[in-house]
Amino acid sequence: MSIMENAPAHFFCETIPDNGDICELSPEESRHAARALRVTEGDEIALLDGKGTRAYAEVSQIAGKNKREHLVCEVIHRSCFEPPRAKVNLYVALPRSNRAASIFRQATELGTWKITPIKCSRSVAKPDSARVKTRWHNEAKAAMKQSGNVFLPDINRPLTFEEALRNSEGSGIVGDEESGSETLRLEGESTGWIEVWVGPEGGFSKSEKESMFRLGLHGVRVSEWTLRVDTAVTALLGWLKGKVNPDDTCAQSRG
Numbered sequence: 313m314s315i316m317e318n319a320p321a322h323f324f325c326e327t328i329p330d331n332g333d334i335c336e337l338s339p340e341e342s343r344h345a346a347r348a349l350r351v352t353e354g355d356e357i358a359l360l361d362g363k364g365t366r367a368y369a370e371v372s373q374i375a376g377k378n379k380r381e382h383l384v385c386e387v388i389h390r391s392c393f394e395p396p397r398a399k400v401n402l403y404v405a406l407p408r409s410n411r412a413a414s415i416f417r418q419a420t421e422l423g424t425w426k427i428t429p430i431k432c433s434r435s436v437a438k439p440d441s442a443r444v445k446t447r448w449h450n451e452a453k454a455a456m457k458q459s460g461n462v463f464l465p466d467i468n469r470p471l472t473f474e475e476a477l478r479n480s481e482g483s484g485i486v487g488d489e490e491s492g493s494e495t496l497r498l499e500g501e502s503t504g505w506i507e508v509w510v511g512p513e514g515g516f517s518k519s520e521k522e523s524m525f526r527l528g529l530h531g532v533r534v535s536e537w538t539l540r541v542d543t544a545v546t547a548l549l550g551w552l553k554g555k556v557n558p559d560d561t562c563a564q565s566r567g
Contacts, residue, residue, distance in 0.1 A: 320368065321349050322457040325359040328367045331390050335359070335369070342383040346374050357385060360456060362464030364393045393462050398506050399425035400552065401484075403476050405512035407541045408437040413451045414542045420455035420465055422549040424508075427452075428479075429470040434514035441469040473520055481505055482528035485552065487544045488521065491531035508552060510544050 323341045337345065345351040353374055359367045369385035376382050402424050406412040419427055427448075429439045444467050456464050471479070484507030509516075509524060516524070525531065534547040 320356045320358045322358045322360050322460055324453055324457060325361055328359050328361050328365045328390060329387055331387050333387050334384060337383045339382065342381040345383050346381045360462055362456060364462050366391050366462050400506050400508055401426040401428065402508045403428045403430050404510045404545060405430050405432045405435045406437045406439050407513060411542050415545050416448050416451040417455040418546045419549065420452045420461060421459040423461060424465050424549065426466045428468040428476060430473055430476045431470060432473045432512050432520060433517045435512045439470045444469055477523055480507060480527055484508055484529055485532045486524050486529050487548050488531035489533055489538055491533040508548050510541055510548060513541060
């Protein structure tokens with residue numbers, strides 16, 4: 313059976329070599345492969361570097377134990393992908409508790425290019441920069457492997473609303489339950505950056521919305537009901553994919 317028919321498990325590999333070359337997974341990935349997924353020698357796996365490269369490889373050796381496992385494989389077929397024409401930058405006021413983790417997973421699965429946590433006037437959670445390099449990044453990496461997305465999103469340090477607005481290009485949408493039925497096509501934004509802004513549980517304040525709309529961002533309502541932050545992120549990103557480059561399915565392979 314071919315490796316494509318096998319639907320092999322995906323693993324992160326920071327540097328993927330050329331066809332026929334040998335590479336070794338990190339201790340963490342090797343341990344996950346050997347213990348959790350029961351990968352054995354001769355199995356076929358998929359490798360992702362998070363930068364647009366995917367490869368299929370055959371496991372040639374699994375050695376070690378007691379957290380010292382290492383997995384060696386030979387690359388069978390390596391493909392590189394072009395970035396999408398429209399890159400989404402998600403500005404989101406994170407909720408408290410583990411619901412924040414689902415935002416990074418779902419945003420990664422939906423192909424978000426950059427995620428920027430923001431602190432708004434009604435924010436309750438106060439995210440710190442240290443978590444950007446740890447849990448949030450790990451959540452995104454796990455979602456990349458689960459979904460097969462070849463691009464790992466860039467996760468920025470948390471910004472205040474004012475800092476984020478200064479960085480804004482004014483090209484994108486704001487989740488706003490007070491907006492009317494939205495038929496926005498975003499015709500002029502089929503290339504470059506598109507921003508998606510999602511506020512805290514209490515929503516953006518009146519002054520925050522006025523500032524965003526003055527900048528040129530568009531209010532969008534995707535439900536007649538009030539959505540939780542993590543639900544709003546998924547709904548808005550899904551809505552956007554149908555409006556901008558609907559035929560641009562992720563990225564095109566260049567060999």
